[in-house]
Amino acid sequence: MSNVAPILFVFVDGLGLGSSDPDVNPLADKQKFPNLGKLLAHSVPFDASLGVPGLPQSATGQAALLTGLNAPALIGRHIEGFPPPRLKELVQEHNIFSKLLAVGKTCTFANAYWLDDVAHIPARRASVTTVATLTAFGGVRGKADLLANRAVYHDLTREKLRDRGYDGPLITPEEAADHLIGLANEHDFTLFEFFQTDHAGHSGDPEHISQTLEKLDRFFGVLFRFDGVLIVTSDHGNIEDISVRTHTANPVPLFVSGQTSLAAVKRIDQLVPAILRLIAR
């Protein structure tokens, strides 16, 4: 561990800064989602388009967030979903985990994978975070870590794991936040990925959107107590505009607690260099 406070980076897929009209933007309802309201009120706008035409997408956006490179400009367009080979190579070569390990810092990806063996991750459906994690650590947090509360499932409560044979207890979003804080306190840098916001946005289903945001709101209620530097941002907008089911061109929020120099960055590809400057001091 370094002398700098530990950094917890919570990546929320498909969360933009949108209208103040609750009929368009469910996040504008501050009474329903007080913690998300607080998060957004203390965020600065962060550019996810990176000067490349078209709507920003997940594969290139996440690559930019985790490598500090303008991935869509380098590849020539915004690419959705899972990274193709060229983008994968960029992530393998330039991801933040490998950069931190190279300067002697500790880091981890807190998400749990419901498997015993990393060989079971299908290569074609490996997300940017999975590629970065496998490259840097040669493995992921699996079943045993989850059962010991040393990993957080992407849906926070483990409900989605029921379909996959998990018969352990469901947990609350608050408990998931406690588990995440526990891991973050043991590492210089911890990443957690929440992508149900993007799925809910694409579904266009108001009930699904509302339930997803409520869960996330409760999660942040506890995460705000984290003593280190909490960073929250996204790869593109989506859930903040229920009038469309696609991504949006809105800026995404950048929330940073405990350290103000990071909040001066303007674009999603500037975050990794800023984190490295902060943490490698």
Ligand SMILES: [Zn+2]
């Ligand atoms: Zn995305």
